[in-house]
Amino acid sequence: MATDRNVRRERRRAQTFEKTERSRRVGRLFAYSMLTFWAVLSLVPIYFLFILSFQQLGVNLTVRDINWFPINPNWENYVNLFQLDAPYWIERRPIWRWVFNSGLVALIPTISNLVFDAAGGYALAKMRFPGRGLIFGLVIATMTIPEFITFIPLYRMMSDFEWMNTFWALLFPGFAGVAGIFLMKQSIQSLPSSLIDAARIDACSEWRIFWKIVMPLSKPVLAIIGITSFMAGWNSYFWPYLVAQSRNMLTLQAGLSSMMGAGATGLPPSSNDLGVVMAGATLAAIPMIIVFFLFQKYIVQGITVGGVKG
Numbered sequence: 001m002a003t004d005r006n007v008r009r010e011r012r013r014a015q016t017f018e019k020t021e022r023s024r025r026v027g028r029l030f031a032y033s034m035l036t037f038w039a040v041l042s043l044v045p046i047y048f049l050f051i052l053s054f055q056q057l058g059v060n061l062t063v064r065d066i067n068w069f070p071i072n073p074n075w076e077n078y079v080n081l082f083q084l085d086a087p088y089w090i091e092r093r094p095i096w097r098w099v100f101n102s103g104l105v106a107l108i109p110t111i112s113n114l115v116f117d118a119a120g121g122y123a124l125a126k127m128r129f130p131g132r133g134l135i136f137g138l139v140i141a142t143m144t145i146p147e148f149i150t151f152i153p154l155y156r157m158m159s160d161f162e163w164m165n166t167f168w169a170l171l172f173p174g175f176a177g178v179a180g181i182f183l184m185k186q187s188i189q190s191l192p193s194s195l196i197d198a199a200r201i202d203a204c205s206e207w208r209i210f211w212k213i214v215m216p217l218s219k220p221v222l223a224i225i226g227i228t229s230f231m232a233g234w235n236s237y238f239w240p241y242l243v244a245q246s247r248n249m250l251t252l253q254a255g256l257s258s259m260m261g262a263g264a265t266g267l268p269p270s271s272n273d274l275g276v277v278m279a280g281a282t283l284a285a286i287p288m289i290i291v292f293f294l295f296q297k298y299i300v301q302g303i304t305v306g307g308v309k310g
Helices: 002-052 076-082 095-126 132-142 147-160 167-174 178-189 193-201 206-217 219-235 238-243 252-259 274-294 296-302
Strands: none
Touching: 002 274, 076 274, 095 132, 095 167, 095 178, 095 206, 095 219, 095 252, 095 274, 132 178, 147 167, 147 238, 167 219, 167 238, 178 219, 193 206, 206 219, 219 274, 219 296, 238 252, 252 274, 274 296
């Protein structure tokens, strides 16, 4: 009798386990299907951008111009973008200067963000001083302010400093960010204080502790701050277009807008060719695609950084 009960019990356990595994497989299949669908949906615009860069579009773009495969593909849009076959007396479009400006706006603020945000996060996380909680509260409060509200005082500041149409106007507003300070504070606070206290007992300076201990242990959060800062700087459009008063100071994104005749810096109407603009947009998207695929694991890690208890 006891043997029969044990057999029935084991059979029920096996059936329950099988049902659970079947439910898990169905759940995983549904989750992977949704993620695959969302990934394809996200990549379709980039795919069409790439396809349209090889088609002749002119000044108008309609739904009939969008095809899964390019019709009569050619490199003419890219040739026109760089004006490779233009006569020597035609004023050249400063594409490579725009690329250089975008790289500068992306790279220098990224480096400064890593240094200043890490230093601010370390001070708020591991150093004791009066008003530390108030300062952190103000950091959190400033994160609720929409970015566009700061454009007017920043523009006034650049004008008063006589930095308009200079690299200072392009770079200075992005030297530090409160979001990075918040992420660094949350990450550094999870590090064991005993490790830092032991370094202080061994007569290590705060700078050496910060540089030799804290920074190496904070590589994941530093990576996500660097990636997001670089992507934000490379994709910045409105602020460079606002402070640049000549074509040579535009970034690539603002320069592409000027090719469509937007603003006082616009090129002549004859250059308003959407196929050429698509070629320029493809050129602008390539660095972002490369950065994403190279550092995607850090992007996934950075999603949970802010959830560390503090």
